[in-house]
Amino acid sequence: MAHFNAADQRAAVATLLTCCRSRRWARLVAEHRPYPDLDALLAAGDEASFDLTPADLSEALAGEPSIRARPDARPWARIALTAAHEKYQRTFHHGFVIALDDREPTEHLNRVLADIHRRLSNEPEREREIAAEELRGLARSRLARLIADPVGRAPSESFR
Incomplete structure (x- = not known):
């Protein structure tokens, strides 16, 4: 400090x-x-x-790095994550952000995929609120x- x-x-x-x-x-x-x-x-x-x-x-959203599957992830996982993230970006015009500190690393990919699909149903204004909250969590960690x-x-x- x-x-x-x-x-x-x-x-x-x-x-x-x-x-x-x-x-x-x-x-x-x-x-x-x-x-x-x-x-x-x-x-x-x-x-x-x-x-x-x-x-x-x-x-802040524009500056966030894109999420991606690790290179050693199974091909289906990389394809699923890429497709879901591209759909999210087309829908909301910014990258998907999520704070995962409360999850085990083995749960990250499944959580990201599930949350992208769940959040795609949000109205744009609601999704910006959620993205802002996730950014706060990311900044804190x-x-x-x-x-x-x-x-x-x-x-x-x-x-x-």
């Missing part, structure tokens, strides 16, 4: 953009440093997430990993 709090504004914003791809979100979180602990940082990230405008949310391992790798966006 001390390293993050001491970083200059530009470096802090660049680091925060790895957690949520909204420049406004990253600036808001960086501007409120120093944080006394992880809980305060996570609360600030949540608050900044709720302050995103529709344009900020679009920027990425912030926690960032503080726990500041030189670690970006979180995986691949599923089995």
